[in-house]
Amino acid sequence: MDHYQDWGHVLQLTIELIATAAFALSGVMEAARKRLDAVGVCVVGFLCAFGGGTLRDLLLDQRPFFWVKHVEVLWGVFALCLLTMLFLRPRHFSVTERAIQWPDALGLGLFTAVGVSQSLALGLPSIVAVLMGVITAVFGGVLRDMVCNEIPTAFNDHRPYAVCAFAGAWAYIALWSIDSPAWICMLVSLSFTVFLRTLALWFNWQLPPWRQN
Amino acid sequence: MDHYQDWGHVLQLTIELIATAAFALSGVMEAARKRLDAVGVCVVGFLCAFGGGTLRDLLLDQRPFFWVKHVEVLWGVFALCLLTMLFLRPRHFSVTERAIQWPDALGLGLFTAVGVSQSLALGLPSIVAVLMGVITAVFGGVLRDMVCNEIPTAFNDHRPYAVCAFAGAWAYIALWSIDSPAWICMLVSLSFTVFLRTLALWFNWQLPPWRQN
């Protein structure tokens, strides 16, 4: 049993690092498109990587933040931003964007499940836990777009992103309410979110627009 | 006496629900104008309805938030957003906007008074309590406009909105400093804010612009 827990822990950490890198990269490229300077690139990279979880912890009044407990990830994201500035050119952006879709989807699933699980551990009601899960996964990107002076793409590109996190979070709640072990809730919720996100990307699903008449 | 307190409590709750709905509606319509998708509409609705109070509680380090204690309002605002998306069309916007001016003014008055009263209960200085009152009432709309990539209307439409809240908050402080009972402070502050806001709308008052020479 311990063996499985260790294995699960390493798996979670691996996904977390890969997803954080993917989130940071999405910020760095947005910053580059807006022609920000080195400072802006780093700040937007940090916001994308840690913004969602930090906002969740602020709202839940949890300290220390993830990046205070594990300062290595701060150094890692910092190094990533500098390396990207040195080696990534605008002509590599579209291929990079396609390449990070999958780690990004993994991150969407994982961060949602982590947010839900933390909120439930604090005894919060289900709907609040779901919102916290979605905030963890989605608000890094929202803050990125607010700083870059854009309407957040999560709110107006009509492609299901937050909605997948929302569904995955409810999957967590459903399993948790029938007393499933934590790792099952986590794994199923993560897989469900990633599955929905994959379908959405594959079939190019669209959220309904506001009907005009 | 108890009878009056109960009655006052029911009245406050009623105003609070009506005002929250009006605030949420203003967010939903702004989101629709910006052609956000269903996710954006809900997020902006939530921000308008709960943003001001949540920011106040963050600054005052108060937990749980209103919407964590009363999750029913979360469901209510969620339902309101979905119903609006289904049934409200752009041609209904201007009539809706006129219709919500009055519940919005009520909300402005109530949320200001609630913010001031909470801050005084924590022993904060008067000017800080006034600022917290104004933040409670006004910053939902400010966050809405920041997400929608606009300069906040509260800051540049030259019509008195935050100023009414500011005056109403000082009315609360004045009554409280002569030891008036809480319900009198609350009622007079609310009425004063609503009265000023009504005058401002009626006579089309304008805040002074920056003189250009």
Place this chain on the structure above:
Amino acid sequence: MDHYQDWGHVLQLTIELIATAAFALSGVMEAARKRLDAVGVCVVGFLCAFGGGTLRDLLLDQRPFFWVKHVEVLWGVFALCLLTMLFLRPRHFSVTERAIQWPDALGLGLFTAVGVSQSLALGLPSIVAVLMGVITAVFGGVLRDMVCNEIPTAFNDHRPYAVCAFAGAWAYIALWSIDSPAWICMLVSLSFTVFLRTLALWFNWQLPPWRQN
């Protein structure tokens, strides 16, 4: 020794007030450029003056805020905003902007050092302390630009500002790690930041842009 400490304390307070006024002025003029009304001018002035330190205290979970402990500065910034609206005209803006460059640089140095020192006192790791120092000094301006619907100048004007604060913060850490007394860390860090900022302004240093090919 006590004599020197008092003297240092008065010096710090003096710089703090001058720098707060300079920060507030930069907000007021940005608000005027965007033709905000009196409410907007005051809010943006407050955000510039207190935004960075408030965000730091939110993240570090420190209360009370500076402006709650010393409400006089709230009244001071309020008075400054009103006086500026009465007496400052657009034709005075460019000369005012040049005049506040030096108090602004002093503020950059002081607020960075204060942020680092507070974080170290809480036992946070060096890199987190450095980030908190930079946030204290720079995020007032970032919030100003976000409210005014601009990409923050700190992130895209390619002139070293946050970078000077970053270097000054590391200078603090270096001296602190060899057990220098607090006032030495503070003074050297402040001077180093101001020195770098002065060089940057003097020689018109540019941060490297993103290479396009």
